[in-house]
Amino acid sequence: MFENLSDRLERIYKKLKGRGVLKEADVDEALREIRVALIEADVSLPVIKDFLAPVREKSIGQEVMKSLTPGHQMVKIVNDELTVLIGDEFQDIQFASRPPTVILMAGLQGSGKTTTVGKLAKRFKEKGKSCLLVPADVYRPAAIEQLHVLGRDLDIAVYEGGDEKDPIAICKKALDNATEKMSQVVIIDTAGRQQVDEELMEELKRIKETVQPHEVLFVADAMMGQQSAEIAKTFNDAVGIDGVILTKMDGDARGGAALSIKSITGKPIRFVGMGEKLDALEPFHPDRIVSRILGMGDVMSLVEKAEENFEREEQEELQKKFKANAFTLEDFRDQLKQIQKMGSMEQLLGMIPGAGKLKGLKVDNKAFVQIEAIINSMTPRERARHNIINASRKRRIAQGSGTKVNDINKLLKQFAQMQKMMKKVSRGGGLNFGSLMGGGGFMGR
Amino acid sequence: MEEMEQTGEEAKTGFFARLKSGLQKTRSSLAGGIENIVQGKAKVGPELLEELEETLLIADVGMETTEFILEDLKKDVAQNRLRENDEVLKHLKGRMIEVLSQNKKPIEFNANKPLVILMVGINGSGKTTTIGKLAQKWKQEGKKVLLAAGDTFRAAAIDQLQVWAERAGINCISQKSGADPSAVAYDAVQAAVARNMDVVLIDTAGRLQTNQNLMEELKKVKRVIGKVLPGAPHETLLVLDATLGQNSISQAKLFHEALDLDGFVMTKLDGTAKGGVLLNLSGELKLPVHFIGVGEKADDLQAFDSETFVDALIST
Numbered sequence: 001m002f003e004n005l006s007d008r009l010e011r012i013y014k015k016l017k018g019r020g021v022l023k024e025a026d027v028d029e030a031l032r033e034i035r036v037a038l039i040e041a042d043v044s045l046p047v048i049k050d051f052l053a054p055v056r057e058k059s060i061g062q063e064v065m066k067s068l069t070p071g072h073q074m075v076k077i078v079n080d081e082l083t084v085l086i087g088d089e090f091q092d093i094q095f096a097s098r099p100p101t102v103i104l105m106a107g108l109q110g111s112g113k114t115t116t117v118g119k120l121a122k123r124f125k126e127k128g129k130s131c132l133l134v135p136a137d138v139y140r141p142a143a144i145e146q147l148h149v150l151g152r153d154l155d156i157a158v159y160e161g162g163d164e165k166d167p168i169a170i171c172k173k174a175l176d177n178a179t180e181k182m183s184q185v186v187i188i189d190t191a192g193r194q195q196v197d198e199e200l201m202e203e204l205k206r207i208k209e210t211v212q213p214h215e216v217l218f219v220a221d222a223m224m225g226q227q228s229a230e231i232a233k234t235f236n237d238a239v240g241i242d243g244v245i246l247t248k249m250d251g252d253a254r255g256g257a258a259l260s261i262k263s264i265t266g267k268p269i270r271f272v273g274m275g276e277k278l279d280a281l282e283p284f285h286p287d288r289i290v291s292r293i294l295g296m297g298d299v300m301s302l303v304e305k306a307e308e309n310f311e312r313e314e315q316e317e318l319q320k321k322f323k324a325n326a327f328t329l330e331d332f333r334d335q336l337k338q339i340q341k342m343g344s345m346e347q348l349l350g351m352i353p354g355a356g357k358l359k360g361l362k363v364d365n366k367a368f369v370q371i372e373a374i375i376n377s378m379t380p381r382e383r384a385r386h387n388i389i390n391a392s393r394k395r396r397i398a399q400g401s402g403t404k405v406n407d408i409n410k411l412l413k414q415f416a417q418m419q420k421m422m423k424k425v426s427r428g429g430g431l432n433f434g435s436l437m438g439g440g441g442f443m444g445r
Numbered sequence: 446m447e448e449m450e451q452t453g454e455e456a457k458t459g460f461f462a463r464l465k466s467g468l469q470k471t472r473s474s475l476a477g478g479i480e481n482i483v484q485g486k487a488k489v490g491p492e493l494l495e496e497l498e499e500t501l502l503i504a505d506v507g508m509e510t511t512e513f514i515l516e517d518l519k520k521d522v523a524q525n526r527l528r529e530n531d532e533v534l535k536h537l538k539g540r541m542i543e544v545l546s547q548n549k550k551p552i553e554f555n556a557n558k559p560l561v562i563l564m565v566g567i568n569g570s571g572k573t574t575t576i577g578k579l580a581q582k583w584k585q586e587g588k589k590v591l592l593a594a595g596d597t598f599r600a601a602a603i604d605q606l607q608v609w610a611e612r613a614g615i616n617c618i619s620q621k622s623g624a625d626p627s628a629v630a631y632d633a634v635q636a637a638v639a640r641n642m643d644v645v646l647i648d649t650a651g652r653l654q655t656n657q658n659l660m661e662e663l664k665k666v667k668r669v670i671g672k673v674l675p676g677a678p679h680e681t682l683l684v685l686d687a688t689l690g691q692n693s694i695s696q697a698k699l700f701h702e703a704l705d706l707d708g709f710v711m712t713k714l715d716g717t718a719k720g721g722v723l724l725n726l727s728g729e730l731k732l733p734v735h736f737i738g739v740g741e742k743a744d745d746l747q748a749f750d751s752e753t754f755v756d757a758l759i760s761t
Contacts, residue, residue: 150600250655
C-alpha cells in the first residue's frame with residue numbers, strides 16, 4: 001500500500017531538496033504537486049485542504065525561508081503534518097475491566113465486516129480470551145451461515161439465534177448467553193448498510209443502545225474513493241465509533257481512505273486487513289506507516305540528527321571555507337567524525353529517501369577508520385596543503401597508517417573530487433550534506 | 446426474504462424514477478455544485494473551471510481525466526464562443542455522454558445459447574448480489590437461467606447464491622466449499638447446454654487484482670469454459686464498487702489484462718458514491734458499462750444508459 005503516493009512524494013521532495021533558496025512560488029508549486037499526489041491517492045478533497053493550509057503557512061514562514069536548507073525544512077513540515085494526520089502510535093482495543101468486552105462492527109456493504117470478525121476473534125483467541133460471535137446481519141443471504149462457518153473453522157462459539165429475525169432481539173439474547181457462558185469478548189456482526197439508508201442506521205443505533213458496546217469498530221475498504229471521509233463521518237455522527245479497521249490493504253490501494261477517515265473522525269485506525277487468510281490482520285502503526293508513505297525511511301530523523309550533530313556555527317564556518325576553497329584534509333576528518341556521531345552508515349543510508357531501494361549497497365564503517373588513520377599519519381602541513389604530498393611522503397603515510405600507497409592515492413583523488421563538488425554546493429547556497437555523503441564516493445567501495 | 450416482499454409492490458416505479466432517486470444524493474452533490482455555478486454569476490473563467498475541477502474530483506473522476514475534460518471544455522468554449530454558463534454545462538454533459546456511450550454494445554441473447562456470463566471482481570464488490578438480481582430479472586422476463594456457485598473460497602458464499610436461486614426459483618450448480626472453481630464452471634456450462642438454458646451466470650470468488658495466483662486461477666476458469674463451449678464465456682464482466690476511488694482503474698486494467706473483459710457492472714451507486722471513475726475507464730479501456738446497481742432491491746439493477754446516467758448526475 002501507499003507505494004504510489006510515496007513515489008510521488010519522493011519526486012516532489014527531491015525537487016525541493018535541490019533548492020538552495022525557497023521562494024513562495026516554489027512552495028506553492030510543491031503544494032500543488034502534493035495536492036495532486038493526494039488526490040490520486042484518493043484522499044478526500046476537504047481533508048487535503050485542511051492538510052495543506054498549515055503546511056503552506058509554516059513553509060512560507062521566516063524560519064524556513066532563511067534556513068540553510070529550506071527544501072529539507074519544508075519536507076520536514078510536510079512529514080510532521082502527515083504524522084499529525086495519521087497519529088503516532090498503535091492503539092489496541094482495550095478490554096473492559098468487567099467482562100465481557102462487547103465489540104460492535106459497523107460498515108458499508110462489502111467492506112469486509114464478517115471476515116474481519118473472524119480475524120479479530122482469532123487474534124483474541126490467541127491471546128487466551130474466550131469469544132462469542134453474534135450474527136446480527138439478518139438481511140444478506142447466508143451472512144449468518146458465513147459467521148457460523150468461520151466459528152467452526154476457528155473453533156470459536158457463535159450465537160445460535162434460531163429463527164429470530166430481529167437483530168436487536170438477537171443481540172439481547174446473545175449478551176445473556178455470553179454472561180452465562182462467561183465469554184470474555186463478544187463480537188457483534190451487523191448488516192452492511194449504505195450511509196443513506198436511514199432505516200438501517202436507526203437500527204444500528206438501537207443495537208448500540210441495547211448492547212452498550214465498549215468498542216464500536218468502523219470497518220472500511222482501504223480502496224474507498226472521495227466519499228470515505230463523508231461516509232466515516234455519517235457513521236461516527238450516527239452511532240459514534242471508537243476505532244477503524246481498514247480492509248483489503250494487501251492490494252495496490254493508495255491508502256488515501258486511511259488519511260481521510262482518521263482526519264475526519266479523529267478515531268484511531270487499529271488494524272488493517274492484509275489478506276484473505278484469517279491471520280491476515282495486522283496492528284496499524286501510524287509512525288511506521290508515515291515512513292512507508294514517505295517511502296524513505298525516515299527523513300525526519302535524519303534532518304533532526306543533522307541538526308543535533310552539526311552545530312550551526314560550525315556549518316557556517318565550513319561553508320566559508322568551501323567558498324574560499326580552503327577546505328582541507330583536516331576539515332574533512334572533522335566532518336567524518338561528525339557524520340560518524342550520527343550513527344552507523346547503514347542506519348543513515350536507510351533514512352535517505354530512495355537509498356532504501358539500493359538494496360545490497362554495503363557500507364563499510366571501517367572505511368572511515370582507514371581514512372582517519374591515513375589523515376592522522378600526515379603532518380599538519382600535509383593536511384593543510386595536500387598538493388605537497390609526493391611519492392616519498394605517500395610511502396611514509398602508508399607505513400604510518402598501516403595502509404598501501406594505493407589507498408593514499410585513492411583518498412587524495414577522492415578528496416580532490418570532493419573539493420570540486422564542495423565548490424559547486426557552496427555556490428548553490430546551502431550545505432547539502434546529502435550529496436556530500438552520497439556523491440563523494442567514499443562509501444561506494 | 447423481506448426484500449422480496451418489498452420488491453413486489455415497488456417493482457413498477459419505473460427505471461427513470463428509480464435511477465434518479467437512487468442517484469439523488471449523487472446529483473445533489475455533483476450537479477448541485479455545477480448548478481450553483483451555473484445559476485450564479487460565474488463567468489467562464491478560472492473560477493468556474495476551478496469549481497468544475499473540484500466537483501469532478503469529488504465525484505471520483507480522478508485528476509488526469511478531470512484535467513482532460515476541462516482542457517477539452519476550454520477549447521470548446523473558445524471555439525464556440527460560449528458565453529452562457531448553461532451552454533458550457535450542455536457541452537460538458539455532451540462530452541461526458543459521448544465518452545460513456547462510445548463503447549455501447551448490448552448483451553446478445555439470441556446469438557448464443559446458452560449465453561455464458563462470467564462475473565469477476567474484487568472482494569465485496571457485489572458479484573453474488575449482482576448475479577442474484579440479474580437472475581431474478583431475466584427469469585421474470587421468461588428466460589431459462591442457471592447459476593453456478595464458483596466462489597468456493599469464501600465461507601458460505603455458495604449458500605448465499607443458493608438463497609438467490611431459491612428466491613428466483615431457478616437452479617444453482619454447486620460443489621462443496623473448497624472445490625476447484627474451474628470444475629464448477631465446467632459442470633455448469635455442460636448442464637446449461639444439456640438443459641437448453643438461455644443463460645448461465647457464473648459466480649467467482651472475490652480477489653484483489655494484484656494477487657497473481659488468484660488471477661491465474663480465473664484465467665483457468667475462463668479457459669475451461671471455452672473448452673466446454675467454444676466462444677464462451679460470451680461476457681466476462683467486471684463488477685466495480687462505486688464507493689471505491691481510483692483503485693478501480695487498477696482493477697479494470699489488471700482484470701482486463703488477465704481476462705480480456707467484455708464490460709463492466711457498477712454497484713452501490715445508490716449511496717453518495719458517484720462512480721466518476723467510469724469516465725476514465727470508458728475512455729481508456731473502450732469497454733461498455735452494462736449494468737448499474739442503484740439500490741438494494743432486486744430490480745434496482747438496471748441497464749446502463751449514459752444519457753440517463755449523466756442526466757441524473759447533472760440535471761439542470
